[in-house]
Amino acid sequence: MSRTRTPVVARWFAGEGDEFKLLGTRCTACTSVFFPREDAHCRNPGCPGGELLEVPLSRRGRVWSYTDTRYRPPSPYVTDPELPWEPYALIAVELEPERMVVLGQAAPGITVADLAVGMEVEVVSGVLPASAETTWNWRPTGVRA
Amino acid sequence: MRQDVAVLGAGMHPWGKWGRGFVEYGVAAAHAALADAGLDWRDIGSIVGADTVRGGYPGYVAGATFARALGWQGARVASVYAACASGAQAVNTARAQILSGLSDVVLVVGADAAPKGFFRPAGGDRPEDPDWLRFRVLGATNPTYFGLYARRRMAVHGDTPEDFAQVKVKNSAVGALNPNARYRSRVTADEVAASAVVADPLRLLDICATSDGGAALVLSSMEFARRHGAPRPVRIRAVSTVTPRYPSTVLDLPDIATDSAVAVEPAAETFRTSIASAAYEEAGLGPGDLSLAEVYDLSTALELQWYEDLGLCGQGEGAKLLREGETALGGRIPVNVSGGLASFGEAVPAQAIAQVCELTWQLRGDAGERQVAGAQVGITANQGLFGHGSAVIAVR
Numbered sequence: 001m002s003r004t005r006t007p008v009v010a011r012w013f014a015g016e017g018d019e020f021k022l023l024g025t026r027c028t029a030c031t032s033v034f035f036p037r038e039d040a041h042c043r044n045p046g047c048p049g050g051e052l053l054e055v056p057l058s059r060r061g062r063v064w065s066y067t068d069t070r071y072r073p074p075s076p077y078v079t080d081p082e083l084p085w086e087p088y089a090l091i092a093v094e095l096e097p098e099r100m101v102v103l104g105q106a107a108p109g110i111t112v113a114d115l116a117v118g119m120e121v122e123v124v125s126g127v128l129p130a131s132a133e134t135t136w137n138w139r140p141t142g143v144r145a
Numbered sequence: 146m147r148q149d150v151a152v153l154g155a156g157m158h159p160w161g162k163w164g165r166g167f168v169e170y171g172v173a174a175a176h177a178a179l180a181d182a183g184l185d186w187r188d189i190g191s192i193v194g195a196d197t198v199r200g201g202y203p204g205y206v207a208g209a210t211f212a213r214a215l216g217w218q219g220a221r222v223a224s225v226y227a228a229c230a231s232g233a234q235a236v237n238t239a240r241a242q243i244l245s246g247l248s249d250v251v252l253v254v255g256a257d258a259a260p261k262g263f264f265r266p267a268g269g270d271r272p273e274d275p276d277w278l279r280f281r282v283l284g285a286t287n288p289t290y291f292g293l294y295a296r297r298r299m300a301v302h303g304d305t306p307e308d309f310a311q312v313k314v315k316n317s318a319v320g321a322l323n324p325n326a327r328y329r330s331r332v333t334a335d336e337v338a339a340s341a342v343v344a345d346p347l348r349l350l351d352i353c354a355t356s357d358g359g360a361a362l363v364l365s366s367m368e369f370a371r372r373h374g375a376p377r378p379v380r381i382r383a384v385s386t387v388t389p390r391y392p393s394t395v396l397d398l399p400d401i402a403t404d405s406a407v408a409v410e411p412a413a414e415t416f417r418t419s420i421a422s423a424a425y426e427e428a429g430l431g432p433g434d435l436s437l438a439e440v441y442d443l444s445t446a447l448e449l450q451w452y453e454d455l456g457l458c459g460q461g462e463g464a465k466l467l468r469e470g471e472t473a474l475g476g477r478i479p480v481n482v483s484g485g486l487a488s489f490g491e492a493v494p495a496q497a498i499a500q501v502c503e504l505t506w507q508l509r510g511d512a513g514e515r516q517v518a519g520a521q522v523g524i525t526a527n528q529g530l531f532g533h534g535s536a537v538i539a540v541r
Contacts (some may be wrong), residue, residue: 067292
């Protein structure tokens with residue numbers, strides 16, 4: 001396996017192991033948080049417009065909802081048509097301090113049978129299947145890879 | 146503002162997988178609507194096309210594409226793109242021209258030849274496009290969002306997959322009566338349960354298909370309608386085309402995250418609720434005045450959400466309203482008596498126009514076996530990608 005991996009999107013996440021985190025931006029004028037990051041303008045219509053500073057998002061949150069992908073998604077999702085399709089779960093996670101919900105793929109091996117709305121999950125680094133780019137995954141807390 | 150425009154004509158090309166170009170479907174629907182209105186295409190002062198999204202220009206310039214196919218006659222022209230709300234925004238564009246006095250009579254056309262399988266973003270590497278990103282980064286198709294909403298309803302309101310299946314059972318029963326529908330057979334709960342899971346907890350028969358199809362309307366000023374010998378036409382009383390309010394706190398297509406609510410307290414009403422309430426306010430009517438509703442049942446679970454967002458029942462009571470039979474033909478407030486997207490499938494630029502066609506036929510009393518007795522007021526509701534919301538209220 002290749003030792004050099006690139007992130008699927010630049011500057012959306014950083015760090016490794018327990019230091020891995022999603023990166024958003026926060027408006028210095030109104031405190032709104034944005035993920036994916038806003039670097040140009042604050043989107044709060046009542047905000048006079050502040051500086052947008054990079055901030056890490058909470059590493060833990062609670063499951064807002066979840067589903068999975070029993071059929072191969074179309075391009076631009078990268079898949080290997082030679083291999084049988086392996087469904088993965090998707091989890092929408094409510095981050096309490098940021099008061100927002102962030103979607104992500106579940107960590108490998110986590111299926112919808114392992115999940116429940118309200119369950120605590122944490123963000124961990126992952127690899128996009130078939131593309132070998134790095135990404136973020138949500139994983140129930142207490143589960144070790 | 147409380148000014149009506151008249152619906153003089155409504156027409157469709159039947160939905161299905163016909164393997165032909167969208168122009169052919171749109172022209173067929175336009176001819177049907179013109180015949181229904183008793184007008185010649187050369188009588189039309191303006192044409193508004195709802196755009197398809199296909200590579201190459203013709204889909205993006207729908208108004209002129211349909212005008213050319215019908216025969217250039219010098220009409221004013223506009224083309225409108227608003228994803229699933231394209232048809233409603235095309236209706237609104239026509240209405241604005243009529244109410245401002247720019248045009249007396251306008252032809253609105255939407256048609257599509259949808260690709261097989263999942264909808265996907267246009268080609269190329271476009272990392273600035275949220276629709277491209279959700280596919281590229283997460284592989285999140287439209288059904289995955291429908292699955293998220295469905296699972297959330299199960300957790301919060303106690304809905305069950307059996308409830309969702311009953312939406313399909315209800316809509317397929319009326320779709321079987323609609324000659325324009327793609328699917329013309331009744332579906333049982335067992336058949337839904339036996340279909341493959343697409344996005345847990347939703348199965349293939351919980352999710353609408355992609356289809357070909359076309360729909361068209363002839364709209365006019367009330368004065369034109371009177372001169373034309375239609376003194377009491379079905380009238381469009383409201384068209385809402387609203388955007389969400391910041392912070393939008395329900396995860397929605399095609400976003401990867403919601404807005405943060407740390408700086409601004411969210412409004413009491415969600416985006417979907419605001420789509421309907423804007424239409425009610427403009428029409429001076431409320432949910433208690435409705436005889437029927439046509440809503441976007443992209444999934445069975447989503448139809449239940451619309452019951453609540455239209456104010457047909459309280460939040461969380463959608464499944465109860467369904468179980469009591471109130472939204473079936475013969476119930477207190479029938480929903481999707483056309484058969485809905487469950488029976489039609491998606492032909493994106495056509496479907497919001499098709500909803501208004503159904504209201505027109507229902508309000509005229511011309512809907513045959515699927516007629517809602519004594520229909521007086523109808524609403525349509527739909528939502529398009531990127532924060533387009535629309536609802537149309539028509540009265541007789």
